[in-house]
Amino acid sequence: MAATTLQEPPVTLELAREHGMTDEEYAWMVEKLGRTPTFTELGIYSVMWSEHCSYKNSIAVLKTLPREGDALLVGAGEENAGLVDIGDGLAVAFKIESHNHPSAVEPYQGAATGVGGIQRDIFTMGARPICSLNSLRFGPLDNPRVRYLFDGVVRGIGDYGNSFGVPTVAGEVYFDPSYEGNPLVNAMSVGVVKVGQTASAIATGVGNAVYIVGSATGRDGIHGATFASEEISEASEAKRPSVQVGDPFTEKLLLEATLEAIRAGVVVGIQDMGAAGLTCSSCEMSAKGGAGMELHVDRVPQREAGMTPYEIMLSESQERMLVVCKPEHEETLRAIFEKWDLHAARLGHVTDDGRVKVYWHGELVADVPAEHLVLGGGAPVYHRETRRPAYLDQTAAFNLATVPDLDVADAAPALLQLLGSPNIASKRWVFEQYDTMVRTNTVAGPGPSDAAVVRIKGSRKGLAVKTDCNGRYVYLNPRKGGQIAVAEAARNVVCAGGKPLAITNCLNFGNPYKPEVYWVFKEAVGGMGEACRALGTPVTGGNVSFYNENPTGAVFPTPTIGMLGLVEDVERHTTTAAFQAEGDAILLLSPAAWQHRNDLGGSEYLAALHGLTAGDAPHFVLDEEKAVQEALLGLIRAGLVRSAHDVSDGGLAVCLAESVIFSGALGADVALPALDGLRLDAVLFGEAQSRVVMTVAPGQVAAVQAALAGQPVAATPIGTVGAAGLRLRVGDTPVIDLAAVALREPYERAIPAAMGH
């Protein structure tokens, strides 16, 4: 045995500052411990009180979100992921999380481990992941560094998820200069578990054994959580060693072994090791159980020689779990992990003193009170200063009259240009690198559906899932933008045939110590909360990612919403955006009071054709939205809707063109009313919310109108499904006449061309 005497540096305020702690936090730590901490203890405190683990600058605001609902089986933040009852004795665990900073310096591994981490959050609860989603943001693709990041992130997501064997079924990708240098990589996983067979992240039962299972521990990812809690800068490149390395094969084994152990009833509590690794899992499980732990970390299986307890406690090596197990079940637990060729090492046991005590070859190297370290316990909670950003005065002062309206002759070229904008263009280049079908549940995958639909085998039910956020809207009007993010995710789920049940969220913002950033954060969360209340979709949990800045400023505020919806009858209700039969009526479902508006605020049209990020976020009223969604879901459930596609980025013309692109030999003949004072560009490309284009069998238009009687919505006939291509008139004027092949060309070519394929 090598020398076991440990030489640790003495802890000083200076050293604590280097660990990212404030002077005030250092003082609290010393006061609570009643002494100067050891080096290992300093490591533990600094990482547990990092923004990433403690939510110290966000938790006060997050608590304003609605977190109650009849179907919620665990509350937000209580477990590793939200858990929603979907009936038939089944529950769905789901969560979204960011991996932005790792992906900014090491895109492949950063994205891969983001996928791996979120899967563990799901299966540590006993749920088998059935699909993955993501939400990605990059700078413009003409920058070679951005192409490198985009390519690496997509490969990383694909290689990890494909090998792990969970289909990546939906997502979104946006490009905007604000994300240059600080891409956003948000990964979501959705799992299914039988009610009553879930596992909990808790340590209970004095004397119960504590095991570390899965991969061996290495030096990768040390201080990853701290790295995620500061701004990206040129120095960030040196943080590359903070990025973990993923092993999807081991994760697959860990999944099977974990579910087998939980099913075998030998797991008292279990938590995955993500941010802050063994430190976070041991402290959180202890605090949750009102217990403590004695851990002999020299027993941790190690990848490399000479690791210190500090490194072992802070390592973020992937594919590991901490398990609490009764002594009489230890043999079974070990046998299960041995079957799957995984480590299972007994580190110690559960105690009743509320302290996590770390030993190194018998020597006590850390002795900390678990409760003092965790969110909801003694971790700091800050209420930050806010200030309305000055830029909002400029963007709000935008006068649309300064932009000339489109000539009729320019309408078709404008449509083609929008279809070729990377924000609207097909993401086929991305999603064909993901296995979208493994496990054979994907009823509607990426492509012609507003949300993905996966069936649940052995049941009539399915899940409709979607990630969504238009960061430009949030930038222009944080409150309304936050509302729209929730509403659009819900609308997409409804268009696919699902009833929105609950959300998970990933809040990507800049530096919270900048009052303007914090004002935007509070406003956006406020808007999200309002929409969640109105639409009946409580927040089940998620993740906050601050410090998304590059040297030129913060990213667009991007509160990504992951929406979970339930499709009651997956065979009958699943609906896509593809037209189904020639002669079907095309209806525009909208609020009763209006169908079109002079509104180009925040539109892709202004951004892509005029280089403007200006105006207010588009028109949006929660009551209108709720009415439209309820009406559409009712019509779908009544079997009256053949296709549905919401009007979003690019407006009505892009919505129609996309359905034509998705529809093979079918197309659309559309006649809109004369402009009557409205702008042509606003009618075609405006993004006023709460509208859906749907098709209905010709004989059922009357039934649709009857079903909607008395509701504050209108279903206005605007055309007919016809031969391939899009032909659109406004009043008596032919405005667009484009063949399907002409529409497909820019839509399908834009991203492959930008990536050089």
Place this chain on the structure above:
Amino acid sequence: MTFGVLVFPGSNCDHDAYHVTRHVLGQDTRFIWHKEERLGDVDVVIVPGGFSYGDYLRAGAIARFSPIMNDVVRFANEGGLVVGICNGFQVLCESGLLPGALLRNASLRFICKPVYLRTEQTDTPFTNALRPGQVIQVPIAHGEGNYYASEEVLDDLEANGQVVFRYSTADGAVTPEANPNGSARNIAGIVNARRNVLGMMPHPERCAEAILGSEDGLLIFRSLVNHVLGAAV
């Protein structure tokens, strides 16, 4: 009849194959763990898709050394029916039951999408429910599906009628554009000379139910049932 589905560490289409043979076709099916030494009493062995051993050395290269593979080779050599899908095809090539190898896709990227396959042979236990030249739509999902063999081996395969499926257009034209991964002669699936071992990169188990958009893949599993149970085609 009984299907046996092998399970290697890293298999991830094992449950999908099981679902089709057990729940869609109603046949007895059981999983066979890779550490087993005997297949037991089965009529058909399915070597499923996935990433056995993470595909870390080379796809299928480690799985061939799993204890169960000795018995799979014995079973095949005695005329037993073996189907390798995707990673399973790679395992069968690595273990010498099928000729050739699967290289990285020509694009050097993983590709998941539905493709068209033209049926080249119908006198096999795997394709008796298909018509000669019938075009079926079946998804692929692989990073290493680029079929390679020497010209001599390819000529032999052609001469013996061992090429069972080729990538084609929707109307059956075998063109370079229809080839998703650079496979020699657009080859998507082959049988051994004795015609009792099939390897194919596309995933028939992913398109065996109408709700998933296509039932074309079911024809391959039906063919096996026809062959074993002697049912009318």
